[in-house]
Amino acid sequence: MNIFGVVFVHKQSITMKMMRAIRCLLIIFIAAIYGSCTKIQQLPPEPHIEYKDFSVFDTTDILGNYCKGGKLKFYFEDGDGNVGLEPPEATEGDTTNLFFTLFRKIDGEMKQADNDDPMRPSSYRIPYMEREGQNKILKGTIYITFIYLFYEVDDNDTIRYDFYLKDRADNLSNTVSTNEIPLSFNGIY
Numbered sequence: 001m002n003i004f005g006v007v008f009v010h011k012q013s014i015t016m017k018m019m020r021a022i023r024c025l026l027i028i029f030i031a032a033i034y035g036s037c038t039k040i041q042q043l044p045p046e047p048h049i050e051y052k053d054f055s056v057f058d059t060t061d062i063l064g065n066y067c068k069g070g071k072l073k074f075y076f077e078d079g080d081g082n083v084g085l086e087p088p089e090a091t092e093g094d095t096t097n098l099f100f101t102l103f104r105k106i107d108g109e110m111k112q113a114d115n116d117d118p119m120r121p122s123s124y125r126i127p128y129m130e131r132e133g134q135n136k137i138l139k140g141t142i143y144i145t146f147i148y149l150f151y152e153v154d155d156n157d158t159i160r161y162d163f164y165l166k167d168r169a170d171n172l173s174n175t176v177s178t179n180e181i182p183l184s185f186n187g188i189y
Contacts, residue, residue: 043079081136
């Protein structure tokens, strides 16, 4: 049995308010889609560092002895996100990835300090860092604290550090220098 019928459609007129609301929703929808499609930022695989400041302060060591302290602050970026080392195993490769060269002011000129200089810092270990997701870029600020156990207030030393870091792929960052740091005076340099 075939049924034949006619369907009547009653057109409602769309009011101007409804049209504006639809346009607004459409614009918001398009803006949301466009905003979510931004390109992932690209940086080179070599780390990049920028010196921010170095602060000098009075402190005590773990035995309660008076000493000078310093805190280095620097910014870093790494395009492939492989800065930092995992905890070392007994005989595993690199154990440090942040390297310093000490300079002392002698007769008004900055000169590289000897290897046996008691103020010379050892190399440091930046801990393992990794980002989840597609964008592997790492950016951040790192603080390194120095304790000057053999510093005498009467020494009136002025020092400077050059430093760089190495990522897990053995890419070296640029080398940057601190400002001249007068250890006799507390402050930010």
